[in-house]
Amino acid sequence: MRIFFSFISSSVSFGRNCCSSRLTSRHLHTLSTKSQRSKLATVFNWQSPPMAAAEDSLRKALAEKQSAVEAQGNAVRALKAAKAAKSEIDAAIEALNSLKLEKSTIEKQLQAAVSGADGDGALSREAFRQAVVNTLERRLFYIPSFKIYRGVAGLYDYGPPGCAVKSNVLGFWRQHFVLEENMLEVDCPCVTPEVVLKASGHVDKFTDLMVKDEKTGTCYRADHLLKDFCNEKLQKDLSISADKAAELKHVLATLDDLSAEELGAKIKEYGITAPDTKNPLSDPYPFNLMFQTSIGPSGLSPGYMRPETAQGIFVNFKDLYYYNGNKLPFAAAQIGQAFRNEISPRQGLLRVREFTLAEIEHFVDPEDKSHPKYSEVANLEFLMFPRDEQMSGQSAKRICLGDAVSKGIVNNETLGYFIGRVYLFLTRLGIDKERLRFRQHLANEMAHYAADCWDAEIECSYGWIECVGIADRSAYDLRAHSDKSGVPLVAAEKFSEPREVEKLVIAPVKKELGLAFKGNQKNVVEALEAMNEKEALEMKAALESKGEVEFFVCTLDKNVVIKKNMVSISKEKKKEHQRVFTPSVIEPSFGIGRIIYCLFEHSFYTRPSKAGDEQLNVFRFPPLVAPIKCTVFPLVQNQQYEDIAKVISKSLTAAGISHKIDITGTSIGKRYARTDELGVPFAITVDSTKDVTIRERDSKLQIRVDVEEAASVIKSVTDGRRTWEDVWANFPHHTSGSSDD
Numbered sequence: 001m002r003i004f005f006s007f008i009s010s011s012v013s014f015g016r017n018c019c020s021s022r023l024t025s026r027h028l029h030t031l032s033t034k035s036q037r038s039k040l041a042t043v044f045n046w047q048s049p050p051m052a053a054a055e056d057s058l059r060k061a062l063a064e065k066q067s068a069v070e071a072q073g074n075a076v077r078a079l080k081a082a083k084a085a086k087s088e089i090d091a092a093i094e095a096l097n098s099l100k101l102e103k104s105t106i107e108k109q110l111q112a113a114v115s116g117a118d119g120d121g122a123l124s125r126e127a128f129r130q131a132v133v134n135t136l137e138r139r140l141f142y143i144p145s146f147k148i149y150r151g152v153a154g155l156y157d158y159g160p161p162g163c164a165v166k167s168n169v170l171g172f173w174r175q176h177f178v179l180e181e182n183m184l185e186v187d188c189p190c191v192t193p194e195v196v197l198k199a200s201g202h203v204d205k206f207t208d209l210m211v212k213d214e215k216t217g218t219c220y221r222a223d224h225l226l227k228d229f230c231n232e233k234l235q236k237d238l239s240i241s242a243d244k245a246a247e248l249k250h251v252l253a254t255l256d257d258l259s260a261e262e263l264g265a266k267i268k269e270y271g272i273t274a275p276d277t278k279n280p281l282s283d284p285y286p287f288n289l290m291f292q293t294s295i296g297p298s299g300l301s302p303g304y305m306r307p308e309t310a311q312g313i314f315v316n317f318k319d320l321y322y323y324n325g326n327k328l329p330f331a332a333a334q335i336g337q338a339f340r341n342e343i344s345p346r347q348g349l350l351r352v353r354e355f356t357l358a359e360i361e362h363f364v365d366p367e368d369k370s371h372p373k374y375s376e377v378a379n380l381e382f383l384m385f386p387r388d389e390q391m392s393g394q395s396a397k398r399i400c401l402g403d404a405v406s407k408g409i410v411n412n413e414t415l416g417y418f419i420g421r422v423y424l425f426l427t428r429l430g431i432d433k434e435r436l437r438f439r440q441h442l443a444n445e446m447a448h449y450a451a452d453c454w455d456a457e458i459e460c461s462y463g464w465i466e467c468v469g470i471a472d473r474s475a476y477d478l479r480a481h482s483d484k485s486g487v488p489l490v491a492a493e494k495f496s497e498p499r500e501v502e503k504l505v506i507a508p509v510k511k512e513l514g515l516a517f518k519g520n521q522k523n524v525v526e527a528l529e530a531m532n533e534k535e536a537l538e539m540k541a542a543l544e545s546k547g548e549v550e551f552f553v554c555t556l557d558k559n560v561v562i563k564k565n566m567v568s569i570s571k572e573k574k575k576e577h578q579r580v581f582t583p584s585v586i587e588p589s590f591g592i593g594r595i596i597y598c599l600f601e602h603s604f605y606t607r608p609s610k611a612g613d614e615q616l617n618v619f620r621f622p623p624l625v626a627p628i629k630c631t632v633f634p635l636v637q638n639q640q641y642e643d644i645a646k647v648i649s650k651s652l653t654a655a656g657i658s659h660k661i662d663i664t665g666t667s668i669g670k671r672y673a674r675t676d677e678l679g680v681p682f683a684i685t686v687d688s689t690k691d692v693t694i695r696e697r698d699s700k701l702q703i704r705v706d707v708e709e710a711a712s713v714i715k716s717v718t719d720g721r722r723t724w725e726d727v728w729a730n731f732p733h734h735t736s737g738s739s740d741d
């Protein structure tokens, strides 16, 4: 979850009203990334400094060349008007043409610079995405929900292979995190009463800024329109000056910090209209992303569909702590649906209105954030993108996690431990390590209470996508729920020996306060008790010197006069047997749909068919993730082979291996191609009654195995006890022709 991220700092620096929407959802979520939101497409529109410098000087050169062309054009016209000699006019025209040629060369260079690798790259990324998405939809990995009624934006169903992949990813998540760390898993309702989300801040601040087409009422994310405008201008309008380009880039870099008013002013200044109709747009206003409902028939009890699963864990802290033997640290985990009424969902599975979140809340003593298993991940090395590197325009680099923690780049060991575990989780699923980086939040992206935040970002055809947010949220969430519910969500450290401590004691004298303030007595008592140490000691000094003091009671919204006989303030020595504190929480939050989509892209490739006349699609899912682990094909339609196939299928079922038996007479090559497209890693082909072949999907290599042994070999390579290389080295090879035949 996220929330209130740089709430304080933003509101200070931009004078933003705390109700500003973007603070929330965005800050709630993305900034960390922009994950939830704007970060989807491109995290930074930054170029490296040399690229940006080249672009700048090309823009300047282009502007100069343009002036030169205009001046030369004028000169040619003047010569013609003055009926100058033909040779003179021809020479001037030749000079004009060569200037135009130079201008067009600069234009081409600039075009290449502004689009970076994107000129051709964008096209091929688009084509690649189309190929992946077509395959996914055709093979029912996912389906636009309610398709026969023309669907609903931002809602998708998982079809059979998609469901299987998702269940494998979640199964591995449970094994890698819940089981490995002894986490306490809970399963809380999606429907959540308002009071919970009021305490968490979602009711007031989980918003995005929206604009409406003034004529049709169609809604758009205000920052998306501004971002699209700036990107398009920068990439397509080569005539803009270097200064204008710098301005647009600045807008892009600060997009997430713009208030509603600032965003509205920019939209007006740039003349941005509704993309579909070109109609004028309304001023931006906050739109709360939660789906509202009411609980029960009376309509009197408001509720919301939860926008994240974390709150269910926080409100159960007291019981979970007790369940854990009143010991810290411990982690609770939850997998479940989250609902966000995105204004304009786009980018397929990446921004949807209902999605599966898997969240961990690791509760830890704020004074000891070490982790007993930290050494297991400290030597990992992977792409990290610390704040300083981002600010100085560098790119992510390979860093040893242990160094990042010891140098203080990563705030503490526990946060580092989870970053390492997330890296292992994603790469074991099949995410390409070279397209995975951990990006630290910039100061303005982070909630004011957060100690440090990192996003696991995965690069796909849409750019770098925040898929997992890993944040040290300090004690914010438990405190918010303690305050609202009145139930202390705290932990205690028992001392082996009692410790003597000096404690401030504020004792309001209720009798005197009652006489003085009558019905307001309670408000005054509460305000006195809520003073911090500094305020209390100042009051004590003032009462001793002057006998009375003015005191502001915020719940009465006025000053009252407190006299010496109304309160006693002292410091007393006390013996304490324990330290009571609000635990800090370290929260890794996984967007399962985003991880799965990136996995689809990272696993997809094409290879030519045997005849070379078509490209065949393959998903190279590791067995762990593959929707079906194995297929069983009788080579030809023949009763004996079919009987053997059924026997093998039975043993596979008994071994718990998902498989598919295909007894159609389709050519074996076509059957392999069909299942390669589903990412099935192994195929058993029955071509004799004694032994069979096992084919591995990516190498297309085949071994021969006895019928009785087939299921156990498949079991060992799919559950990771053996590698394909190992079985390849230990079984006879099947060499008669290619496995495409």
Ligand code: AMP
Residues within 6 Å of the ligand: 001, 002, 028, 029, 030, 032, 035, 036, 037, 308, 340, 342, 349, 350, 351, 352, 353, 355, 357, 466, 467, 468, 469, 589, 590, 591, 592, 593, 594
């Ligand atoms: P957040 O609470 O915004 O940090 O989101 C937690 C995780 O949920 C993010 O890291 C994303 O992976 C995922 N996520 C957030 N919003 C969406 C969305 N609209 N559609 C799909 N996944 C999302």
